[in-house]
Amino acid sequence: MQTYIAHYQSPKGSSERSRGLFEFESDARAGTKANAHDARLKMLELFGASAVSWTIEKVERKQAADADKKERITDGQLALDFRPPKPERKRKHSKGYW
Incomplete structure (x- = not known):
């Protein structure tokens, strides 16, 4: 099984925006x-009946957790050349005309 990350949003007119x-x-x-159906079912399991009106905006594959790569990216230090x-x-x- 592959692990995915789903981004969700509640309706804009909702009193409890999430x-x-x-x-x-x-x-x-x-x-x-x-895949979208699996995401929807998991969202309903996690958040219950309040998530019925929510929409899933985007589903993306979760990247492998490479500790060195993550450290290099989030270091924030500029590299010297x-x-x-x-x-x-x-x-x-x-060659101009003058």
């Missing part, structure tokens, strides 16, 4: 009706 995401597992491929500078390009002189 928006968020949850994880679910499904055998169906991403983007299929069966120690390569020598590129040589300045020579400009072509246009």
